[in-house]
Amino acid sequence: PQRQKFWANNIYFKNNNIEVQSQRGKKSGEVRATKAQARKKAVICDFNTGKFTREELAVKYKVSRQTIFNYLKSN
Helix, strand or coil: CCCCEEEECCEEEECCCHHHHHHHHHHHHHHHHHHHHHHHHHHHHHHHHCCCCHHHHHHHHCCCHHHHHHHHHHC
């Protein structure tokens, strides 16, 4: 089987090159951080409406109760 080769930022890389993995990780981290911030805002908004308890929010957003407490504490 032939390894996949490609260009990234004008540099020719093989499939498992360290720099390529680093770039992929940075991109993934940015996406995950954005989603986490959106989830945090939604949790705070839902909690402020008074319709949900902390436990219900944990189930709804599929995170631990401690995460909910941390979101609300940092608010």
